[in-house]
Amino acid sequence: MDMIADILLVAGALGAGFYCFILARRLTKFTDLENGVGGAVAVLSAQVDDLTKTLDVARGSAGESSRSLQELTERAEDVARRLELLVASMHDLPQNSAPTKESAEPVFVRHPRN
Template sequence: MQLIADLLTTLAALAAAGYCLVLARRLKRFNQLENGMGGAIAVLSAQVDDMTRALERAQATAAHSETQLRALTERAEKGAEKLELMLASLHDLPDEEEPRRRILRRRHRHETMEAAE
């Protein structure tokens, strides 16, 4: 009975060693940078870094555009206020204009005119 237990223990140890060897080979292939999953992870990591930088640039551009838009909006609002004041001042003008003075010019009569007969 002792011999059977030793044989089973030895077979279990050999099976565990074989399983560890298979897992070690798979892990080695998994971590290869050229064609394994490690390469894919490295590429994806580089792409994430590029996208992060692009996102930061886009956020900076959007913040700058927001600042410019806010300044232009304030300028337009001030201009609209000035226009409203100008229109309000036009309503204060009298409806009728003052009468213009008429300048009469006298025509010079020519002395050579003959009297009507």
């Protein structure tokens, strides 16, 4: 009976050793920097760095565009105020009821030459 227990114990130890050997090989492949998860992590890290740089450039460009748009908006508001003043001053001009033939033709005045 002791002999059978020893044989089963040795068989179990050999099976556990073989199982550990297979797991060690898989773990080595799993952490390989070129093909495994290590490589994927390295690639993702590089992509994160690239995206961070691109995001910084995009933020700078958006800030410049925002400033430019703000300046253009202020200029447009100034022009709109001037136009409102011009339109308001047009209301102060007398209105002609109907143009006559004399007023429709341009009048040329000759200036004497010196």
